[in-house]
Amino acid sequence: MTAALAIQDYTLLEDADCEARIKEAKHKLGERLVILGHHYQRDEVFRHADLTGDSLKLSREAARSKAQYIIFCGVHFMAEVADILSRPEQISILPDLAAGCSMADMADLAKVEQCWRELSQVIDVENQVTPVTYINSAADLKAFCGRHGGIVCTSSNAAKILEWSFSRREKVLFFPDQHLGRNTGYGMGIPLEEMVVWQAGKPLGGLSEEQIHRARIILWEGFCSVHQIFRPEHIDRFLQRYPETRVISHPECSFEVCQKSHYLGSTETILKTIRAAEPGTRWLVGTELNLVNRLRQEMKPKGVDVHFMSPMVCMCSTMFRTDPQHLAWVLENLTEGRVVNRIQVPPNETVEAKSALDRMLGLD
Numbered sequence: 001m002t003a004a005l006a007i008q009d010y011t012l013l014e015d016a017d018c019e020a021r022i023k024e025a026k027h028k029l030g031e032r033l034v035i036l037g038h039h040y041q042r043d044e045v046f047r048h049a050d051l052t053g054d055s056l057k058l059s060r061e062a063a064r065s066k067a068q069y070i071i072f073c074g075v076h077f078m079a080e081v082a083d084i085l086s087r088p089e090q091i092s093i094l095p096d097l098a099a100g101c102s103m104a105d106m107a108d109l110a111k112v113e114q115c116w117r118e119l120s121q122v123i124d125v126e127n128q129v130t131p132v133t134y135i136n137s138a139a140d141l142k143a144f145c146g147r148h149g150g151i152v153c154t155s156s157n158a159a160k161i162l163e164w165s166f167s168r169r170e171k172v173l174f175f176p177d178q179h180l181g182r183n184t185g186y187g188m189g190i191p192l193e194e195m196v197v198w199q200a201g202k203p204l205g206g207l208s209e210e211q212i213h214r215a216r217i218i219l220w221e222g223f224c225s226v227h228q229i230f231r232p233e234h235i236d237r238f239l240q241r242y243p244e245t246r247v248i249s250h251p252e253c254s255f256e257v258c259q260k261s262h263y264l265g266s267t268e269t270i271l272k273t274i275r276a277a278e279p280g281t282r283w284l285v286g287t288e289l290n291l292v293n294r295l296r297q298e299m300k301p302k303g304v305d306v307h308f309m310s311p312m313v314c315m316c317s318t319m320f321r322t323d324p325q326h327l328a329w330v331l332e333n334l335t336e337g338r339v340v341n342r343i344q345v346p347p348n349e350t351v352e353a354k355s356a357l358d359r360m361l362g363l364d
């Protein structure tokens with residue numbers, strides 16, 4: 001077999017060249033291939049996706065796919081989920097290995113295990129605490145949840161997952177996104193003072209024993225920097241000018257932004273809500289720019305006015321790493337029978353992570 005085609009031969013290609021090459025390679029690979037695309041992907045990549053969605057929808061698609069190759073135009077944890085949920089002979093590919101998620105990187109196994117050990121000095125963790133990991137996390141953290149009777153959640157099912165967790169144990173350790181945990185918990189009626197933030201690196205996470213005893217949810221200190229650019233004053237200013245505006249935000253936004261929003265939802269929910277909106281309505285949207293720009297274009301002819309919440313332009317830089325050049329590169333290698341950028345979760349992690357993912361998928 002000839003050597004793999006090198007990414008260096010693709011980086012200088014024009015987008016239009018890549019477009020033609022991607023189409024041709026897709027045609028050659030036919031049903032052996034499925035391309036999954038997250039809503040934050042740039043247009044030049046998104047348009048090649050066979051299936052698009054939020055994290056939950058795309059995990060389900062990965063689990064039911066029959067294709068031999070699953071190319072994930074998203075970020076690293078998503079390609080890991082595809083590998084975990086697909087059959088062993090299927091191959092999950094991430095076009096650019098540097099496409100991580102900075103929030104997922106804010107929790108790692110060593111720190112979460114340390115937290116678990118420290119908590120166990122104060123409470124009976126195995127009987128009192130359900131570990132819940134947001135799907136935006138590494139596979140070894142999903143495996144940790146699998147081992148300890150825990151579960152995975154996404155932004156579209158977090159409330160249901162917390163209800164399940166509380167029906168089994170009285171407390172939840174929620175990582176890595178404090179905002180999704182807090183916004184969801186509050187929406188379920190848990191007061192803010194019963195949700196505490198664990199600061200990894202400080203003794204007992206910077207908490208007193210009493211705070212731990214009283215807490216219903218122990219939140220990891222992680223956050224998504226993209227969603228922290230949206231501020232409550234952006235909403236106030238917009239509503240002053242256009243008071244009839246409906247505000248919809250992703251639950252990774254801060255508590256203050258979520259409190260001022262009329263609706264909260266995953267990327268798929270945001271799209272569905274605005275697509276169902278009446279002509280003449282105006283929407284302010286707190287989530288990533290590529291999604292909002294595409295939605296604005298789509299809804300304009302229908303008389304629905306869509307605005308990005310922040311005055312600053314801010315995209316998810318890691319989602320943006322997947323470009324047509326990388327997509328053409330992985331696809332053309334596949335047409336020559338070579339797999340580049342395979343994402344493979346170790347077998348022992350796969351079993352435990354899958355049990356936490358299956359618990360989630362079983363509830364939907």
Ligand code: 13P
Nearest residue numbers: 054055056154155266267
């Ligand atoms: P969704 O599951 O809502 O698509 O969110 C994924 C994500 O990374 C949001 O920042």
Ligand code: SF4
Nearest residue numbers: 101102103224226316
């Ligand atoms: Fe991660 Fe935030 Fe990017 Fe979503 S938007 S992939 S949470 S860094």
